[in-house]
Amino acid sequence: MSQVLLEVGSLIQSAEKIVPGPAYVLIKDGIIVEVGEGRYGGVREGLTVYRRPAAVAMPGFVNAHGHAAMTLLRGIGDDLPLMTWLEEKMFPTEAKLTQEAIYWGTLLACWEMIQSGTTCFTDMYFMMHSAAQAVEESGMRGVLSWGMVGMDQTSRQNGVNNTKSFVRQWHKQASGRITTTLGPHAPYTCPADYLTLVADLSAELDVPIQIHLSETRVEVDNSFREHGKSPIAHSEACGLFTRPVLAAHCVHVSDEDIAILKAHDVRVAHNPQSNLKLGSGVAPIVAMKQAGLTVGLGTDGAASNNNLDMFEELRLAATLHKGIHLDATVIPAAEAFAMATAESARAVFLPEGHGTLTVGARADITLLDLRSPHFQPTHDLLSNVVYASGADDVTDVFVDGQPLLLNREPVTLDTERIRFEVRKIEEFLKR
Structure with missing residues (x-):
């Protein structure tokens, strides 16, 4: 004992x-x-x-949304709108990443998060066996998913196969510190029938779902054009909300969307700094909390933030909405603190009491x-x-109860080795 x-x-x-x-x-x-x-x-x-x-x-802080290995992409494609950033900068660079790169990029993220007081984080990315190995070695708690897209038959099947393999190998591993979710990227990369399939797979594997929803105005406008409804209403129609869901961003949502989220106990990950940096907007968190939604805080990936410091998200969540509402009483300190701890813990499906x-x-x-x-x-x-x-x-x-940082020195990580390996990957990505 x-x-x-x-x-x-x-x-x-x-x-x-x-x-x-x-x-x-x-x-x-x-x-x-x-x-x-x-x-x-x-x-x-x-x-x-x-x-x-x-x-x-x-x-310890619970980071409710992110893409850990994107630490390797920090500073690539800054000051661009989301879709330009994704299509012209992120996707081409990500195509160069290897399993080894994912491993070291995730360890780099763990180092950064441990140093800034985060004990648990969510991750949605690819080559996730390497990421899980890094989380296991770091001693952190991770809620991990293999990102799924359904743009063609190959990507659809790969998403299902990779997810099944990942969940079966890693769910509740590392003495229970690692849990898994399904990670459909977003409705605009996952067709309707694929979202329905994801919901069925979630039930089969008995794990929750995390997904990006209503992050930009363009995404919402396109959803109305293609489906006649918002991304949130569309996801509901596809049966996604019959399962436990964590929805990242939810920036452009209506009162009707918030009512749908509340009806299905969909949890929200608020990413204020990433949403501001990408010019996506400001999520109506005050209205969500007034409706009784669970709202946690996340950093998003280090390519769109550009750090994983939950203190910054905590302070921004406590101040941004005061300015938006011209009301110094909204999101008081205690409420913001809960969002970064207990509320984030509930948002990522951790047991009752976590975050306290x-x-x-x-x-x-x-x-x-x-x-x-x-x-x-x-x-x-x-x-x-x-x-x-x-x-x-x-x-x-x-x-x-096990130390990951003592007197400001990492206990579980070889930080010199991480620096060395990340420099090598940086040189490779610049070729």
């Missing part, structure tokens, strides 16, 4: 509950079994103890340095985290 005691200066259990500290977390076999204020009074024999009296412990530091939850924990200038003074700890702190304040990261 693995037993870990974490002693900290203060503790954010959830957006609703803060322990001003000092505080402790007791972990057995990766699960939080006790959380308390003050000093732990139990038997210490057999415990691995981490004393961090100048740190605040918080749930409560008894029974998996011990996915990030520590921030209370000695940082971002915490001087601390009138409101949660406010400091949301509006002031950043990735440079992260000191330690744990997943299932």
Whole structure:
């Protein structure tokens, strides 16, 4: 039995509950079994103890949408609209990627996310066996899918075959840290009958679905032209929402679309920075949350962001919508924090309690340095985290109670090797 005691200066259990500290977390076999204020009074024999009296412990961030290996494409095709960016820059460069490149690109993403306090992320890409291997080695938690498109018979069949193989090999592997979903790219790359097939395959394999929906105005206009309805209404008509679904972006949605999402408990991944950078727009998150939707936060891939820093998404989610609505009360700090932790966890189909530091939850924990200038003074700890702190304040990261980052040094990753391999891939892609 693995037993870990974490002693900290203060503790954010959830957006609703803060322990001003000092505080402790007791972990057995990766699960939080006790959380308390003050000093732990139990038997210490057999415990691995981490004393961090100048740190605040918080749930690790859950990145609800991304494409991990696109770290390799960071900076390629900046300042272009989405479809131009995809067709002229991304697709031609991605055609050069190999399994080895996917492996190293995913490890690079894991390094970046661990350093910035993320403990779990979603991924939709290709050659995903290599990505899963990287996630397993990193110690992170991953919700992974093999991207599916249905533009022709070959791509359709490859998508089905690759997905079946991937789900059967990797679902609930790495001591349960890896779970899988189906990953149809979007309605504009997956014809109606293919989306229906995906829903049936999801039921057969008993895993959820993640998909891009209503990301751009052009996508929505084309859907009305081709199907007479929005991408969301079209997906509903194809039977996709008979299964659990995580919908990324949902920027251009109507009240009717939001009602459809709510009726089927479709979860939404809000990607504010990527949507802004690609000129896609701003998702109506306030209306979604007022309707009762689960809304998590994601970075999207590093080719359209261009980093995987959830602190930036957290702060942007808490400020962007205030400006859009001319209302400083919308998306307050606690709501934004929940979107990056517990709400994101629900969005990506993690068990109840994940994204919190409560008894029974998996011990996915990030520590921030209370000695940082971002915490001087601390009138409101949660406010400091949301509006002031950043990735440079992260000191330690744990997943299932096991350290991935200690005193700002990665534990599970050979960062020099990652740098070396990524440089080689960069040189290859430039040829």
